[in-house]
Amino acid sequence: GFPEKVTIIEVGPRDGLQNEKNFVPTEKKINFIKKLKEAGLSEIEITSFVSPKWVPQMKDASTVADTFQPDTCRNIVLVPNQKGLEKALQANCRSVALFIGVSNTFNQKNINKNTKEAVQTLLPLIQQLKQQECFIRTCISTAFYCPYEGKIHERDVLALCESFVKAGVNELSVADTIGMANPKDVFSLFSKLKQNFPHTLLAAHFHDTRGLAIANIYAALQAGINRFDSSAGGLGGCPFAKGATGNVATEDLVFMLHEMDISTSINEEKLLEAVAFIAPHISRPIESKQYSLFAQR
Ligand code: HMG
Numbered sequence: 458g459f460p461e462k463v464t465i466i467e468v469g470p471r472d473g474l475q476n477e478k479n480f481v482p483t484e485k486k487i488n489f490i491k492k493l494k495e496a497g498l499s500e501i502e503i504t505s506f507v508s509p510k511w512v513p514q515m516k517d518a519s520t521v522a523d524t525f526q527p528d529t530c531r532n533i534v535l536v537p538n539q540k541g542l543e544k545a546l547q548a549n550c551r552s553v554a555l556f557i558g559v560s561n562t563f564n565q566k567n568i569n570k571n572t573k574e575a576v577q578t579l580l581p582l583i584q585q586l587k588q589q590e591c592f593i594r595t596c597i598s599t600a601f602y603c604p605y606e607g608k609i610h611e612r613d614v615l616a617l618c619e620s621f622v623k624a625g626v627n628e629l630s631v632a633d634t635i636g637m638a639n640p641k642d643v644f645s646l647f648s649k650l651k652q653n654f655p656h657t658l659l660a661a662h663f664h665d666t667r668g669l670a671i672a673n674i675y676a677a678l679q680a681g682i683n684r685f686d687s688s689a690g691g692l693g694g695c696p697f698a699k700g701a702t703g704n705v706a707t708e709d710l711v712f713m714l715h716e717m718d719i720s721t722s723i724n725e726e727k728l729l730e731a732v733a734f735i736a737p738h739i740s741r742p743i744e745s746k747q748y749s750l751f752a753q754r
């Protein structure tokens with residue numbers, strides 16, 4: 458059966474904005490995050506401590522993170538290396554997302570390291586985060602398909618996940634980076650993840666490049682997954698993954714879940730107001746179904 462309740466991890470302020478060409482003013486980012494909290498989002502990726510040369514949009518990470526001191530919402534920041542971790546801890550962050558792809562070529566383009574080198578970089582960070590009693594999420598990119606290497610084998614995803622589970626992370630967020638997954642493969646992989654890692658929180662992260670994100674979420678729900686990453690307005694995409702477009706829109710996901718009598722903590726109307734707030738600062742039209750209906754009212 459389906460879960461009674463689903464938790465949504467809002468990734469718009471991070472995955473959504475990182476891909477925007479024009480710099481979104483820091484104050485707008487902060488107010489966007491505040492509106493998402495008001496809409497009831499309880500876990501939000503608020504920014505990432507990455508190189509400003511690589512991702513100029515995230516150059517204000519310290520200011521954004523400083524604004525959101527630990528509260529009832531899990532404020533998550535992404536970190537790629539020791540330098541990012543130090544900046545995150547300086548800003549008093551308590552929830553950190555590490556990120557790595559299964560594919561060597563993707564990692565080389567995204568973080569300038571191959572998969573093995575990336576694991577070696579991240580494992581020592583986990584020890585420090587555990588000492589600090591931080592919540593540790595790990596985003597596993599290209600878990601189905603890599604824009605450079607093609608189809609990814611399940612065994613490689615499971616092996617990479619296992620090294621992070623063994624190191625003691627709290628959560629794995631397993632991602633279809635460029636929207637190439639299909640419901641059959643999603644059901645298969647998430648069923649195995651659940652079986653292999655029963656004590657780790659498991660989230661599914663779908664980009665909607667080919668319109669299959671909602672179908673993939675349905676398949677993951679059937680595999681027993683009750684945590685989903687999504688982005689308000691369907692913003693998003695990784696600048697170093699050729700062909701990546703937005704994440705599944707939070708408002709479309711919440712609509713489906715509520716229609717299925719699956720509860721979330723989210724108020725649909727307030728969520729649409731958060732999307733309306735950020736829309737003028739985004740260089741492309743917002744194309745989610747729910748926001749289009751809202752804008753026509
Ligand atoms: P590098 O050039 O190999 O790093 O980049 P480096 O250690 O040689 O440092 C180069 C410069 O960057 C130095 O500055 C460092 O100080 C600075 P300089 O001396 O030249 O002035 N630097 C930093 N500055 C701030 N924060 C840091 C940091 N580290 C170094 N943490 C690096 C390696 C990882 C830094 C770089 O490749 C990078 O920043 N990559 C970011 C990639 C990224 O943000 N991708 C998007 C997020 S992942 C994603 O979207 C996928 C996901 O959504 C799931 C999915 O959909 O698949 C999560």
Ligand code: MG
Pocket residue numbers: 472632634662664693694695704
């Ligand atoms: Mg993503």
